[in-house]
Amino acid sequence: MRGGLVASARLLPRPLVRWFLQRRAQQDINENMLGGKKVKIIFVLGGPGSGKGTQCSNIVEHFDFIHLSAGELLRAEINSGSENGTMIDTIITEGKIVPSEITIKLLQEAIIKGGNDKYIIDGFPRNEENRVVFESVTLVTYFQLLEISISPEFVLFFDCSEEEMERRLLGRNQGRSDDNIETIRKRLKVFVESSLPVIEYYESKGMVKKIDATKPAPEVFEDVKAIFTHMA
Numbered sequence: 001m002r003g004g005l006v007a008s009a010r011l012l013p014r015p016l017v018r019w020f021l022q023r024r025a026q027q028d029i030n031e032n033m034l035g036g037k038k039v040k041i042i043f044v045l046g047g048p049g050s051g052k053g054t055q056c057s058n059i060v061e062h063f064d065f066i067h068l069s070a071g072e073l074l075r076a077e078i079n080s081g082s083e084n085g086t087m088i089d090t091i092i093t094e095g096k097i098v099p100s101e102i103t104i105k106l107l108q109e110a111i112i113k114g115g116n117d118k119y120i121i122d123g124f125p126r127n128e129e130n131r132v133v134f135e136s137v138t139l140v141t142y143f144q145l146l147e148i149s150i151s152p153e154f155v156l157f158f159d160c161s162e163e164e165m166e167r168r169l170l171g172r173n174q175g176r177s178d179d180n181i182e183t184i185r186k187r188l189k190v191f192v193e194s195s196l197p198v199i200e201y202y203e204s205k206g207m208v209k210k211i212d213a214t215k216p217a218p219e220v221f222e223d224v225k226a227i228f229t230h231m232a
């Protein structure tokens with residue numbers, strides 16, 4: 001049946017086929033669609049150690065979302081022995097931000113592979129450039145390169161004091177090259193200088209749901225749960 005349709009399409013004038021495909025793709029872009037599905041994306045932001053990973057694990061246990069941690073994807077890339085691995089490793093150990101094209105490519109691949117229509121993206125975008133580039137991701141859609149804009153439904157912001165974040169990171173014990181006092185201080189500075197402006201941008205658009213993340217994890221999750229329950 002599908003083969004028949006493709007064969008019939010070949011008989012149509014090419015400009016007409018192109019016009020039809022472009023129109024469909026444009027419709028999809030307007031509706032945040034990917035592969036025929038409306039994709040819902042939520043950005044989970046907050047300083048290092050604010051509890052993003054902990055709460056994302058809770059969210060996927062209770063709600064039908066796929067959790068994508070940008071940091072985890074980058075660490076997996078290092079461990080896979082990819083050609084960019086050493087460069088990513090150096091940047092992470094210095095507490096800096098990996099070039100957008102690398103992180104976004106990994107996120108795109110994970111979204112397409114995930115096959116779900118609901119994603120929580122944890123720890124990204126980390127600066128304004130990350131945000132702008134992600135929001136104008138170029139995907140191959142319907143045989144053509146098209147600018148497809150993926151914007152989040154909302155941004156979940158875990159607000160936590162620096163002292164508490166530092167304390168938590170020093171106790172995290174996951175053997176990470178960046179969980180040492182020197183890199184932690186750098187990461188906190190990068191958070192204030194580069195990542196907070198992203199949160200302020202979304203705040204100005206009324207898209208931020210702020211959570212008091214200094215409380216114990218189960219209490220934080222009660223607040224998170226209320227937000228996700230209301231959006232369902």
Ligand SMILES: Nc1ncnc2c1ncn2[C@@H]1O[C@H](COP(=O)(O)OP(=O)(O)O)[C@@H](O)[C@H]1O
Nearest residue numbers: 048049050051052053054168171172215216217
């Ligand atoms: N609300 C909380 N209170 C105390 N410790 C927490 C809380 N949330 C997370 N932690 C702990 O703090 C550390 C950092 O949490 P994590 O979820 O990895 O944060 P992030 O992903 O934002 O860096 C982990 O060891 C985690 O177990």
Ligand SMILES: O=c1ccn([C@@H]2O[C@H](COP(=O)(O)OP(=O)(O)O)[C@@H](O)[C@H]2O)c(=O)[nH]1
Nearest residue numbers: 048049070071072092095096097098123124
């Ligand atoms: O979009 C991202 C996400 C992470 N990182 C790098 O990966 C590190 C660890 O990120 P992760 O989100 O895992 O750290 P967390 O905030 O959870 O402690 C960061 O400090 C950055 O160096 C990055 O460059 N871009």
Ligand SMILES: [Mg+2]
Nearest residue numbers: 052053071123
């Ligand atoms: Mg994390």
